[in-house]
Amino acid sequence: MNIFISGGAGYIGSATAEALINAGHSVTVYDSLVTGHRAAVPEGAKFIHANLDDSHALAEALTSNKFDAIMHFAAFIEAGESMRDPGKFFRNNFTNSLKLMETAVQAGIKKLVFSSTAAVYQSSETPLTEDSPIGPTNVYGHTKLMTEQALEWYRQIYGLHFAALRYFNACGALPGRGEAHQPESHLIPRVLQIALGQAESATIFGTDYPTPDGTCIRDYIHIADLASAHILALGALEEKDKMIYNIGSGSGFSVREVIETARQVTGHAIPVIEAPRRPGDSARLVASPAKIMNELGWKPTHTNMQEILSSAWEWHTTHPHGYDSQ
Helix, strand or coil, X not given: CEEEEECCCCHHHHHHHHHHHHCCCEEEEEECCCCCCHHHCCCCCEEEECCCCCHHHHHHHHHCCCCCEEEECCCCCCHHHHHHCHHHHHHHHXXXXXXXXXXXXXXXXXXXXXXXXXXXXXXXXXXXXXXXXXXXXXXXXXXXXXXXXXXXXXHHHHCCEEEEEEECXXXXXXXXXXXXXXXXXXXXXXXXXXXXXXXXXXXXXXXXXXXXXXXXXXXXXXXXXXXXXXXXXXXXXXXCCEEEEEECCCXXXXXXXXXXXXXXXXXXXXXXXXXXXXXXXXXXECECCHHXXXXXXXXXXXXXXXHHHHHHHHHHHHCCCHHHXX
């Protein structure tokens, strides 16, 4: 298949692009490089440097070749920032997604796989299923939910088949491919930067949550497993016109558990500072991936936190300055 990937120079988009190429598909990456990295675009992919809000560039890109499907990863992802600057997230995550859908329909593209998030759900003490109550606690999650809702209308009106993959905390690394955000706020790369001497301490935001150790619990999903889920969903769009799946490991790790495992993996003391809760954080977000496992045969293969952190540590030690290390 010939696949158009928006945000394909980012962490998850580039891993999926590489997996698609390895599976024999043709890939075009469309990325503004605002948060992505040119060096992350895999060899063998065509690259277009442009923003989704550039209507002319987007229309030209989608009509210059005959694409079988779109994978849409382009978005701002920092939940805390979305509560400080909501307009930035509404414009980039929702308005630009709407432009992509509209242009896709005009170009005759009938399949789209959307990178959504578990942040569309309310916090829950039990594993979240696709039928769990919806209730984003931050603007980031709300923009993803709005995009899902728009996709449903484009399905009904224009026949745009879509899969929305609501995944949890992406993590881990592949050979030569890892997490590199500027600035970095995600827990795993942040604690590994401390082990590298690039930061002084990790901050635990909230120690009074109703969890066993008082810190947030999250489901972590390795980027290799995310990539395989996207490819399975893409194949299923040949027969299905709508899919919404949770992508997670089915188990959760608290902030304190992740930090302690990082200490074991790196052999470094990782000092922590305890701070009040951040707006928009949920106490517990853990997936039940039973639906995609039953319907598409997907199964996460990297569920051990020690393994996940070891792969990320290898990336960070060989790329101490991210893609700028190359």
